Amino acid sequence: MRSIFSSATQEAERLHRLDTYFIIAALAVLLLVAALTVYYAIKYRDKGDGVEPEQTSSNLKLEAAMLVGPTLLVAAFFFLTIRTTQAILPPAGRLVPAVRIVGHQWWWEATYPGTNVVTANEIHLPVGQRLLIEGTSADVIHDWWLPAFGEKMDVIPGRLNHVWATIRAPGVYEGACNEFCGQQHAWMRIRVVAHTPADYARWLAAAGQPAAPPTGALAQAGGALFAHYACSSCHQIRGTAAHGHQGPDLTHFGSRRTMLAGLLENNPDNLSRWLTDPQAIKPGAHMPRFIFGRDSIRALTAYLTQLK
Amino acid sequence: MANTTVLVPEPARPLPGLSINSSQGLLQWISSVDHKQLGIMYLWMALLFMLVGGLEILLVRVQLAVPRNTFLSPEAYNQLFTMHGTTMIFFVAMPALFGFGIYFVPLMIGANEMAFPRLNALSLWLTLFGGSLMYFSFLAGGAPDAGWFNYAPLNQFNYSSSPGVDYYCAGLLLAGIGTITASINLVVTILRYRIPGMRFKDMPVFVWMMLLTACLVLASFPALNAALAMLLLDRQLHAHFFDVTGGGSAVLWQHLFWLFGHPEVYVLILPAFGIFSEIFAVFSRKPVFGYAFIVGSGIAIALLAFGVWVHHMLAVGLGNTVNGFFSASSMLIGIPTGIKIFNWLATMHGGSLRFTVAMRFAIAFLVEFTIGGLSGIAFAIVPIDLQLTDTYFVVAHIHYVFIGGTLFGLFAGLFYWFPKMSGRLLDERLSKWFFWLFVVGFNGTFLVQHVLGTLGMPRRVYTYPDLPGWGLLNMISTAGGFLMGAATLLLVYMLVTAIRRGPLAPADPWDAYTLEWATTSPPTLQNFDRVPPVRSARPWRDHKRPDDADHLKPGKKKGVHGK
Amino acid sequence: MHSPPSIWAQWHASPALLLLVAGLAAAYFGLSGGRWQARGGLYFTALGLLALVEASPLHYLGMHALFSAHMVVHIVVLLLCGPLLVLGLPPALPSTVARRLARFSGWLRGHTWLAWLAGVGIMWGLHVPAVFDASFGGLDAAFGLPALLPVVAMLLAGALFSWPLVGPTAEAHLHPLAGVVYLFSACVGCSLLGLLITFAPADTYQHYARAGWCGTPSLAPDFASNPWGLSLADDQQAAGLIMWVPCCFIYLGGCMYLVAKYFMADEGVAPPPAPPLRGRGAIRPLTLASVRLPSPAGEGPGVGLH
């Protein structure tokens, strides 16, 4: 099970230490209270002798201890809070981020400053570097969080937030939108694919390429349909005339493992079901239901699947 | 009565409603301005809304029982969880706490009525009408679906175009005004209507906590009302307060909402603290330990409540400077809370504990609330908050606070005061069943949610992918929820049968300490004829044990608690 | 070029400040009849604090570079020094002085809002951007007298503000619980100002915007490095937050002091004046049975959970 304790970044590792201190302290306090409660409940139960116990009502020394104990504990954690925050979330200054995230209802857009790469939901990052991840939103407030990466960030329209991540090992990390953002809040999941720097450079170069022209009659027909229908007014496929910005960039759609922000596996079946009736698959999604014929859907599916 | 007694002033003119013959049945209740009847109506209203809100969340739990469930549509799910949160906070917890307050504050301070009986009735009906208006939205095109916190810009017309959010605003505005008037009424009553001789430091802790709660309401609800008014203007007249594209600010809503919302947490918990303080004392057969510290920490909590709201917004990105300061103030609030917990433990220490159901809830509260309090500290630690906020860990935390604290307090108060209010006794055996069912169900539901949070399950999702462990933990949680539901039904059954044919209750069944037990069960329309003189915080005990009265203790002059 | 001097060497006591401290010390012994009296420690702690924050590098930093440091100075002078001076006043005063003070206390008790306004108003007044920037105008003028004006104003305001709570005439004190409300409302007043400063644009206070680390320092803070790496915006935010949060802790501390005082007060057996009886009602004895809601047959008397 991947949890906040399976740290994948140095920042999360640092946080993990703080988590551990906190859990120990909290359990100690809980144990103290619970033990005293149970012990008193047993020891001081009514003996049925009708004798009223001694009517003690205060003890200043004891009260002072009650005041000082928690204060010391709190002070210690305040110190740890400040130290850890400074370590894991220093201000970004004017640094150019490694990746810029834009939350949409209900998918993630990622752009890579300095390149023309645009992708959605599956975000590729290199390991071993301290990455600045910047976030904002195109509509309502979303929240970017991968449990294994440590801290989260709200992405808010009109504001720019940031987090840092120094990923330690290649792999696939999952996360999700954590701020309630409407109907499909549940299906706004994040997949981060971490590569070695060399792999990452290769991926970046490939992702910067325009879409490969379709091969085969069916896919070519799909490409024509895509351009002809309203698809192109919302979606971008670099290298073609489709330059919409409402929906996810589909230039390399076929290379993604999942579709619809983690809702379904990306395969031709799911894709054609989605194109047939989007509102049945992901109710509320901003993709309208177009009345395509069966053939058109086959053609569009073939075209999009080819966009590796 | 043996001692000199104090005469209780009586209203010169009979109040409207009271002269109505009871053969008029319901009309007598509707027209009533008697604080006891109004208090009971608040409680019935809370129970009704609790059944509704509980049903809503059971539907939600069914939907979440298994991964990728399709029992509810996302639309329905969002409406249900929004209504659940709003209902439970504004129309269950607050009316119930105010119901106890309005019923027992006058009794505990030896008064015959609230300061403004008609205003008292108006408060109740405003609250009830607000709640009904919000529920009317189900018929008017869709309930609110943006969460009880209703964040901008999701609450804007572009993103939530059903009229639900408008009904949310209107309903909460009405209920909010009702709460404000009730609070004003309570403050005036407590400040001016105490029986002559009762000083502030002789007031029962519950009265203190209601006073603080009322002050908190007066200081925090204006922020909510302003925010709701602005939101209505945004939605109805196209203003731009929270509309980012029109120059407004999404974060502004959060500031206003949490400026209200955090004090609201203490509005919900302080009266419960008051109830527990009474119960720990009476069923330990001791005065509450550290009266001054319990009251003082209550005042500290009430004041600090206004300086910590930004900890709900640590992930918003206000900067490390802002977050650091609010981390400090939020952690501070743990100190007075800790003082209270340890003082209750010290009350039990050396006592003679009677395990009535009220006391059982109080003891269970000590542990459950500590869990909720400690997980709350986690959210004051900025980096941990940045991990856990908006996950199921928060859901677990708030329910340990609101159920383990507030609701247990309400149940404890109900079992403690039921004989006084109804003149009947509840079935002891069934009550214990209820206690165990509810406590087990509660922990079953929410303990596992801590784990779900650390596994990364976001809150407010209508479904989730089939990740390892998620399905099982959610299923446990749902089962626990149904256990709580069953317990609640048992409670309703117990209440109804006890009111119909429960054994008659004596005036003072628990050998208690405060003035509400100095009158009949149930109290007569005019609460008191005469009450014993108040010379300490336990006047009724002083009266019953004149030789061992608190004010006679060596070294303890009147009102001096502790040396 | 010379190497930048350390901040920690920037101790500057203006003659006016020394005069003020000396004058206040003399005033104490004048009032106390030359004797050291109870709580004198508080009075001189206040003087020490005043001298410390006004002459130390903190003050220098506040004047030349950091708004947040300046804010700390303000808060110490207003909320600590002022009240401590009042608390530390000698308890045994010459009878004429005592009478005058008692008369003043009595008058102020009737105009508590004036004291409140002094405490809150000075905060708001000094932080109106125009006033704030002007307060740096005569920094180098003779004897540092103009620079001391705001300090004296804050001391006076702080003393006046705390007078109804801890002034020398105990009979004229606010009820401790009313005092809590007094402090809380003042806290709201200061918090709002702190909130505004926190979220105001970074160039609201021209003095720091001009003299900041980025621009040409007009007032020659020639230590070249910013010790904490604070940006102008962060500095202003910190200043606002200091007024918002720690400042509230001081008010809260005051509240807790009052509450403790209230609970620990040993009032003897005589209760204080009873709260007034209800206006609507007349007191007369009644029997329990005289007023009772008619109840349905078979039910117990009174208002039950029907």
Next chain:
Amino acid sequence: MENRLLMKLVVATETLFFLALLLVFVYFSLGPGFRQQQLAALDWRTTGAFTLLLFASSFTYWRAEASYRQGAPGRLKGWLLATIGLGAVFLLGQAREFHGLFTRHIDLAANTFGTSFFTLTGFHGLHVLAGLLILSILTGLAFAGDYDRPTSSIFSAVGIYWHFVDIVWAVVFTVVYVLPHFMRV
């Protein structure tokens, strides 16, 4: 005494309500272009004149209260009517100002200035209106002879409210109409 305490509590909670609105106004006023719109849209002289009328109504109310205490029902009615008149003229002035702005297409939906300006001043206007209603009821009762003897605390309680409405306006007027002339930005 309860009435006065009740009204003080109402005023306390209303103060916080207006503070919230005022803070939002000030927050938006820090935004770009706000001050220019403010200076262009608002005429402090005309509104200032109406402001004086509102302040005058506080004076007339104070006289009404004094007349009541002295047991002079005739003068009480006169001063009450004067108060209502002054308050009503103030409201008419506000209506005139709003109308003028509407004709220039400055309304709630125009921009953040319109949004926060109309909300702040509008809520104040509503409070004046509520005050006028209360005063009308009192005047009606006074004419019906209910207040011939000075035994009620009602006038002093309502007075707290009416003066509060005035003080709020003093603050609003300063922040909205006067301060922008003294700000640099």
